[in-house]
Amino acid sequence: MASSSGRTASRLLFIGVLALMAFSSDLLWAHGVYIFGWAEGDQICTDSYFTRTDKVQGGVVKILQNDQVLAEGQTNDQGEACFPRPKVPGDLVLVVEAGEGHRADFNLRAADLPPLTEETPPAPVETGAESPKSLPQSTARAAAVSLDEVRTIVRDELRVQLSPFSRALAESQTAGAGPPSLREIVGGLGWILGVFGLVFFLSGRKKVKN
Amino acid sequence: MHISEGVLSLPVLVVGGALTLGGLYKGLKAIKDEDTPRAAILAAVFFTASLIHVNIGPSSTHLILSGLIGLIMGWAAFPVIFLGLLLQGVLFSFGGLTTLGVNTFNMAAPAVLVAWLFKRSVNGKNSSLAAVGGFMTGSLPILISGFLVGFCLTLSGERFFTVAVAVFLSNLPIVVIEGLFCTFCVQFLRKVRPAILRPQIA
Numbered sequence: 001m002a003s004s005s006g007r008t009a010s011r012l013l014f015i016g017v018l019a020l021m022a023f024s025s026d027l028l029w030a031h032g033v034y035i036f037g038w039a040e041g042d043q044i045c046t047d048s049y050f051t052r053t054d055k056v057q058g059g060v061v062k063i064l065q066n067d068q069v070l071a072e073g074q075t076n077d078q079g080e081a082c083f084p085r086p087k088v089p090g091d092l093v094l095v096v097e098a099g100e101g102h103r104a105d106f107n108l109r110a111a112d113l114p115p116l117t118e119e120t121p122p123a124p125v126e127t128g129a130e131s132p133k134s135l136p137q138s139t140a141r142a143a144a145v146s147l148d149e150v151r152t153i154v155r156d157e158l159r160v161q162l163s164p165f166s167r168a169l170a171e172s173q174t175a176g177a178g179p180p181s182l183r184e185i186v187g188g189l190g191w192i193l194g195v196f197g198l199v200f201f202l203s204g205r206k207k208v209k210n
Numbered sequence: 211m212h213i214s215e216g217v218l219s220l221p222v223l224v225v226g227g228a229l230t231l232g233g234l235y236k237g238l239k240a241i242k243d244e245d246t247p248r249a250a251i252l253a254a255v256f257f258t259a260s261l262i263h264v265n266i267g268p269s270s271t272h273l274i275l276s277g278l279i280g281l282i283m284g285w286a287a288f289p290v291i292f293l294g295l296l297l298q299g300v301l302f303s304f305g306g307l308t309t310l311g312v313n314t315f316n317m318a319a320p321a322v323l324v325a326w327l328f329k330r331s332v333n334g335k336n337s338s339l340a341a342v343g344g345f346m347t348g349s350l351p352i353l354i355s356g357f358l359v360g361f362c363l364t365l366s367g368e369r370f371f372t373v374a375v376a377v378f379l380s381n382l383p384i385v386v387i388e389g390l391f392c393t394f395c396v397q398f399l400r401k402v403r404p405a406i407l408r409p410q411i412a
Binding site: 097099102103105187188192193195196197199200203204207 | 216218246247254293294298302303376380
């Protein structure tokens with residue numbers, strides 16, 4: 001009777017532990033923090049996550065160039081953080097610190113970044129002998145201004161349209177650095193059994209020899 | 211609990227590595243031939259359990275089960291946890307190779323210490339005391355490990371109070387979960403095979 005009630009209590013306790021685990025966690029197969037970054041116009045944006053659906057919220061993100069911290073900020077609820085792009089060209093290292101010693105970094109090479117948008121100087125207004133005689137001076141100035149405007153509009157539009165592709169490209173670089181798959185976990189278990197199997201074999205062989 | 215690469219200062223890494231080497235020496239000596247399959251299974255349990263993570267605030271934590279490993283393996287918890295962490299570092303980049311020594315010590319040392327403290331109550335005749343001992347064996351190592359993580363980060367430049375509070379809060383659910391899980395395991399093993407709960411902890 002006593003052992004039966006003890007068994008019931010044990011089962012209830014076990015169910016309770018499982019329920020507590022289920023309610024307090026996402027039960028995701030992962031542990032590790034990851035970051036990737038991309039250029040979005042005159043900004044460098046980053047995305048930090050534990051898994052694709054579990055973002056780092058409130059984590060500290062730093063932009064480093066030659067071991068110098070150029071910018072520092074916190075991730076938002078979506079795990080993103082954006083910073084003004086450094087004016088000095090060069091490779092950047094994006095670092096996220098997600099607390100309790102969780103840290104990850106991502107290298108953003110200067111070669112992978114589009115050129116910085118610069119204030120386009122107004123087109124020189126051609127005057128005198130160099131001015132085309134067939135075009136009046138006021139018309140030339142208007143044409144130059146409108147060309148600048150067109151350039152700005154095209155640039156802004158391209159920036160908006162290409163932004164998702166820049167992000168996807170950066171994300172693809174971290175394709176291998178993500179939560180482990182079931183296959184990788186089973187592979188790890190195989191390693192453990194293999195290592196201990198080898199130890200067992202060597203120890204057994206030693207005994208047989210003796 | 212996994213401290214990543216590039217976070218800790220060199221002296222902390224060296225001291226952590228040296229302490230772990232000592233623990234590994236003691237642990238490998240403690241493993242007898244008949245303990246090898248048990249050590250393999252517990253290494254596999256540790257390796258897998260650490261992959262289940264709980265999302266809390268900006269950080270995430272996970273099951274460790276170090277207390278249970280300490281209770282069953284004694285000093286051999288060092289090699290068991292070391293192998294699990296090594297494979298996690300190599301295969302998944304969790305933690306890291308340079309922080310392997312510190313991470314192993316932070317998880318294995320509290321497990322061995324608490325198992326030694328509560329070994330008698332877990333193996334005693336009083337079932338209630340055994341349950342309390344089981345809970346403490348599961349939960350206390352997590353708290354101590356969290357303290358050690360905070361301490362290591364402080365030695366490497368972070369503010370202790372901030373880190374300690376963050377580590378404590380993020381591990382609180384795991385402390386409870388592991389305590390209950392260990393209680394269940396102790397009660398089960400006491401009935402089925404009590405000899406497993408008597409490791410040689412000198």
